[in-house]
Amino acid sequence: xxxxxxxxxxxxxxxxxxxxxxxxxxxxxxxxxxxxxxxxxxxxxxxxxxxxxxxxxxxxxxxxxxxxxxxxxxxxxxxxxxxxxxxxxxxxxxxxxxxxxxxxxxxxxxxxxxxxxxxxxxxxxxxxxxxxxxxxxxxxxxxxxxxxxxxxxxxxxxxxxxxxxxxxxxxxxxxxxxxxxxxxxxxxxxxxxxxxxxxxxxxxxxxxxxxxxxxxxxxxxxxxxxxxxxxxxxxxxxxxxxxxxxxxxxxxxxxxxxxxxxxxxxxxxxxxxxxxxxxxxxxx
Amino acid sequence: xxxxxxxxxxxxxxxxxxxxxxxxxxxxxxxxxxxxxxxxxxxxxxxxxxxxxxxxxxxxxxxxxxxxxxxxxxxxxxxxxxxxxxxxxxxxxxxxxxxxxxxxxxxxxxxxxxxxxxxxxxxxxxxxxxxxxxxxxxxxxxxxxxxxxxxxxxxxxxxxxxxxxxxxxxxxxxxxxxxxxxxxxxxxxxxxxxxxxxxxxxxxxxxxxxxxxxxxxxxxxxxxxxxxxxxxxxxxxxxxxxxxxxxxxxxxxxxxxxxxxxxxxxxxxxxxxxxxxxxxxxxxxxxxxxxxxxxxxxxxxxxxxx
Numbered sequence: 001x002x003x004x005x006x007x008x009x010x011x012x013x014x015x016x017x018x019x020x021x022x023x024x025x026x027x028x029x030x031x032x033x034x035x036x037x038x039x040x041x042x043x044x045x046x047x048x049x050x051x052x053x054x055x056x057x058x059x060x061x062x063x064x065x066x067x068x069x070x071x072x073x074x075x076x077x078x079x080x081x082x083x084x085x086x087x088x089x090x091x092x093x094x095x096x097x098x099x100x101x102x103x104x105x106x107x108x109x110x111x112x113x114x115x116x117x118x119x120x121x122x123x124x125x126x127x128x129x130x131x132x133x134x135x136x137x138x139x140x141x142x143x144x145x146x147x148x149x150x151x152x153x154x155x156x157x158x159x160x161x162x163x164x165x166x167x168x169x170x171x172x173x174x175x176x177x178x179x180x181x182x183x184x185x186x187x188x189x190x191x192x193x194x195x196x197x198x199x200x201x202x203x204x205x206x207x208x209x210x211x212x213x214x215x216x217x218x219x220x221x222x223x224x225x226x227x228x229x230x231x232x233x234x235x236x237x238x239x240x241x242x243x244x245x246x247x248x249x250x251x252x253x254x255x256x257x258x259x260x261x262x263x264x265x266x267x268x269x270x271x272x273x274x275x276x277x278x279x280x281x282x283x284x
Numbered sequence: 285x286x287x288x289x290x291x292x293x294x295x296x297x298x299x300x301x302x303x304x305x306x307x308x309x310x311x312x313x314x315x316x317x318x319x320x321x322x323x324x325x326x327x328x329x330x331x332x333x334x335x336x337x338x339x340x341x342x343x344x345x346x347x348x349x350x351x352x353x354x355x356x357x358x359x360x361x362x363x364x365x366x367x368x369x370x371x372x373x374x375x376x377x378x379x380x381x382x383x384x385x386x387x388x389x390x391x392x393x394x395x396x397x398x399x400x401x402x403x404x405x406x407x408x409x410x411x412x413x414x415x416x417x418x419x420x421x422x423x424x425x426x427x428x429x430x431x432x433x434x435x436x437x438x439x440x441x442x443x444x445x446x447x448x449x450x451x452x453x454x455x456x457x458x459x460x461x462x463x464x465x466x467x468x469x470x471x472x473x474x475x476x477x478x479x480x481x482x483x484x485x486x487x488x489x490x491x492x493x494x495x496x497x498x499x500x501x502x503x504x505x506x507x508x509x510x511x512x513x514x515x516x517x518x519x520x521x522x523x524x525x526x527x528x529x530x531x532x533x534x535x536x537x538x539x540x541x542x543x544x545x546x547x548x549x550x551x552x553x554x555x556x557x558x559x560x561x562x563x564x565x566x567x568x569x570x571x572x573x574x575x576x577x578x579x580x581x582x583x584x585x586x587x588x589x590x
Contacts (some may be wrong), residue, residue: 065366179437
């Protein structure tokens, strides 16, 4: 049954979940990808093994993780590696898919999460961003990559300020020439639409629109001359059970970007967390 | 060669002895078992000019940067996860507040491999990460070469041997055999790569207890210089089996670090005026700590080993 009420972030998480095939080994990056992974695991992808950069493999937890290595990434895990071992497994081809976020992206899916230089320098940039984290490693070596990020002016550019994580680099054959082992990005999920990549040109094109969004709106936010699929679809809204999973596993709405409103009350937090995990039954 | 007798000292002594001005330092854990008690003691002792070598680091890195202890970071990620933005990091890199911060950039994998090389006493490790990206463009220490056997492109990163590693574990004996539950990060590896290793633990246990489940020993005593029992050492982060993440505390910290001025007020209240770790725990209050313990125990308890 389709949900009547949902937010665009919830739809993004659900679209991310739908990219995941059952039985894959999936490397999950921070933020909405984690929510997408949990929705997938709790619906169609029960045989999927999710791995987190901190080294947790196959964790099953009652709440969404808030970083790559906090306890929910290890809870009821199948196994715990050191971080370097898990990335080695990606490099050896054991990990089918990586899901990452990005701040800036170009038409080949190259990502920037390091610096927005603007008119300044790398050492003293206009805006310093977090850095690669595991993003470069995931995009370099996982079988394929799913990217989840906001579509806004200034993000989808002809050229990013700094290539942190490789998409298709400069186009067909470029990844192989550079020596990369993974196949690169296959989709980009935003709060307005879904992009996919052309098999031949390796360029991003518009494949699916979120409800009530127009092609023109998307084109106005993308700096390059965006290609549009001839059979462009409207993305289906989330199901009730999918939205329910998100609410139960992220009761504080952190993954969905809930901002802090003034001083946080510890007692409220304790009650919310307690109720949240008491309402989740794990199927181990 | 390090001896294996009783290595317990106080936290104050450990920080003083192993972290002189200008040291290179690394911390174990990430999002769990991050040794906040150690970071706060470093700030109290006014230690300066540190180089932080990390794969990723979150609140601890930001707090130390904001307190003016760090002049260089070698790492892949200095932010606050999904919980907030690395505002101290941004101020330091963008504006030089409180000090100009130099950044030597890697990816998580390649940063981890630096420790792996360091742990085995070899000068570098190879990886297929970072090829085609701008990370090597802006970091001359990363070399892209044709590998000597097959001629294929590979990236080389130099070994990391920090002067000191501080690692918080669940259980340790007095000679420094440290056992870890939950996420490992690169802790077994950094314990070999660092020249000095200080482990803090929730509980001191007998060596007999360690021997019951040797698979859990992540850090062998022969790598360890000092052992300190510091309960709640990683508050406000998790320590698996002991206490939950104190998210409101972290969010309040972030509300109070939007400017250097606000951050320094927060620092004075929580780090300087509390005097020491016990003073900090007293300020949090036993009720809050008990609730964090309950939240964790309801979800995960360390199994008893017979």
